[in-house]
Amino acid sequence: MPPRQDPPDPIDAAWQGEPLRHFAPALRDAARRVEVSAGEVLFRTGQQPAWLHFVVSGEAVMSRCDRDGRCLALQRARGAFLAEASLHSTQYHCDAHAGSDALLLSFPVRALRSAIDGHEPTRWAWIAMLASEIRRQRSNAERLSLKTVRERLLHLLVTQGDNGRLPLAGTRKDLAAQLGVSHEALYRCLATLSRDGIVRVDDQALTLL
Amino acid sequence: MPPRQDPPDPIDAAWQGEPLRHFAPALRDAARRVEVSAGEVLFRTGQQPAWLHFVVSGEAVMSRCDRDGRCLALQRARGAFLAEASLHSTQYHCDAHAGSDALLLSFPVRALRSAIDGHEPTRWAWIAMLASEIRRQRSNAERLSLKTVRERLLHLLVTQGDNGRLPLAGTRKDLAAQLGVSHEALYRCLATLSRDGIVRVDDQALTLL
DNA sequence: CGTACTTTTGAATCGCATCAAATCTGGTGG
DNA sequence: CCACCAGATTTGATGCGATTCAAAAGTACG
Numbered sequence: 001m002p003p004r005q006d007p008p009d010p011i012d013a014a015w016q017g018e019p020l021r022h023f024a025p026a027l028r029d030a031a032r033r034v035e036v037s038a039g040e041v042l043f044r045t046g047q048q049p050a051w052l053h054f055v056v057s058g059e060a061v062m063s064r065c066d067r068d069g070r071c072l073a074l075q076r077a078r079g080a081f082l083a084e085a086s087l088h089s090t091q092y093h094c095d096a097h098a099g100s101d102a103l104l105l106s107f108p109v110r111a112l113r114s115a116i117d118g119h120e121p122t123r124w125a126w127i128a129m130l131a132s133e134i135r136r137q138r139s140n141a142e143r144l145s146l147k148t149v150r151e152r153l154l155h156l157l158v159t160q161g162d163n164g165r166l167p168l169a170g171t172r173k174d175l176a177a178q179l180g181v182s183h184e185a186l187y188r189c190l191a192t193l194s195r196d197g198i199v200r201v202d203d204q205a206l207t208l209l
Numbered sequence: 210m211p212p213r214q215d216p217p218d219p220i221d222a223a224w225q226g227e228p229l230r231h232f233a234p235a236l237r238d239a240a241r242r243v244e245v246s247a248g249e250v251l252f253r254t255g256q257q258p259a260w261l262h263f264v265v266s267g268e269a270v271m272s273r274c275d276r277d278g279r280c281l282a283l284q285r286a287r288g289a290f291l292a293e294a295s296l297h298s299t300q301y302h303c304d305a306h307a308g309s310d311a312l313l314l315s316f317p318v319r320a321l322r323s324a325i326d327g328h329e330p331t332r333w334a335w336i337a338m339l340a341s342e343i344r345r346q347r348s349n350a351e352r353l354s355l356k357t358v359r360e361r362l363l364h365l366l367v368t369q370g371d372n373g374r375l376p377l378a379g380t381r382k383d384l385a386a387q388l389g390v391s392h393e394a395l396y397r398c399l400a401t402l403s404r405d406g407i408v409r410v411d412d413q414a415l416t417l418l
Numbered sequence: 419c420g421t422a423c424t425t426t427t428g429a430a431t432c433g434c435a436t437c438a439a440a441t442c443t444g445g446t447g448g
Numbered sequence: 449c450c451a452c453c454a455g456a457t458t459t460g461a462t463g464c465g466a467t468t469c470a471a472a473a474g475t476a477c478g
Contacts, residue, residue, distance in 0.1 A: 064351070072354060074347045085340035088333065093344070116336070120326060124297065127325070130339035131294035135302070137346035138283045142273070144353035145281060145389035147467075148433070171456065180354040182435055187458060356435075357465070380424065394466055396426060 014056045022125035030111040034104040042096040049086040051106040058102025062094045144180050149189040152179045157208045164208030223265045231334035239320040243313040251305040258295040260315040267311025271303045353389050358398040361388045366417045373417030
């Protein structure tokens with residue numbers, strides 16, 4: 001009889017990856033599994049951070065809204081911590097909600113702080129994670145300072161892509177939002193690049209040729 | 210006889226401020242004072258980081274150039290660490306040079322690492338510094354995703370300004386570069402905002418009215 | 419005084435946002 | 449199974465704001 005094919009537990013997978021695999025055993029015990037549904041509010045400006053959320057699957061969005069009612073996404077976390085910077089804040093400076101049904105691993109702030117103090121691998125995993133986020137953001141800012149859709153898209157393929165291949169996570173509308181351009185402009189740009197044989201576009205990914 | 214009026218040492222001042230004032234005594238001893246002149250190269254892509262530079266005065270610029278020869282500034286450090294993320298990298302991913310004559314405090318990477326491990330105030334000062342840089346970058350990306358010069362400028366005044374007042378560090382051309390717009394567009398926008406009484410523009414600062 | 423740079427204004431052009439509308443898609447319920 | 453709906457995708461037309469090129473005036477500095 002063949003062994004039963006359990007679906008791989010995404011939480012187990014998350015514990016195997018960065019930065020969680022360096023986390024102290026005490027943190028594994030302290031972590032709480034949380035399921036949220038699309039749109040659910042995770043925290044609001046002014047609240048005191050008590051838990052830090054690692055987004056195992058789905059998406060969580062940190063955003064700020066101006067008084068005109070327009071909202072801007074500051075972070076879209078997938079397979080990463082949401083609002084890492086709030087580990088030592090006394091209150092949140094943004095709002096956050098689930099961008100889709102999502103599975104979270106939530107860590108008590110106190111436990112995380114003491115693990116960083118007392119457990120060297122946790123400490124350096126945390127610092128490395130912050131540093132890598134800084135790099136990602138710098139690259140993001142670099143991209144947004146480019147003027148044309150074409151330049152931004154190619155920049156994304158070069159910097160984020162795996163050898164020129166970038167898997168499409170969400171819809172192309174989402175990609176347009178990430179690039180800070182209208183979806184129409186992105187569609188037109190994709191059509192042109194595809195027609196000119198510069199980028200191959202399929203349902204799974206964009207590939208630089 | 211009045212006490213002699215020594216000019217305040219900018220290095221002393223830097224040690225009083227964040228994040229250096231939390232640094233371990235061992236780091237004070239290990240730090241090296243370095244003066245560089247405008248244009249001088251601080252490091253190049255591929256080199257192994259041995260020193261981490263705190264920019265006491267002047268400016269240091271981290272940049273990446275594409276093969277077209279165009280360079281984009283990823284970070285302009287003033288009163289802050291340059292390339293903090295390289296503390297655990299085995300090599301630099303960018304180039305850096307002095308944007309002006311500058312005074313640096315340089316820390317040996319090894320000493321900084323062990324201070325973070327062994328000295329709690331240093332550790333949390335470092336983590337807080339990384340977190341605050343992430344916030345700054347997120348805010349920066351938010352700003353760059355705005356479409357018009359006007360919106361970007363007002364966003365900068367609100368988020369970076371002290372109660373709507375933003376001291377002008379460099380030239381207005383520099384400000385235009387920071388906002389990711391041409392300097393002509395910025396001059397025109399400033400003229401309009403000034404004429405309409407929305408922003409007061411003088412040599413020292415921009416003030417939101 | 420001359421040089422290099424910033425600041426400022428003008429004019430032409432280009433790319434994108436926006437509005438509109440049609441098609442396609444996946445999912446839901448009758 | 450089909451009708452239907454919400455959303456994504458796609459194409460078209462228009463206008464606006466920014467870029468770009470150009471040129472003049474101001475400013476700092478040796």
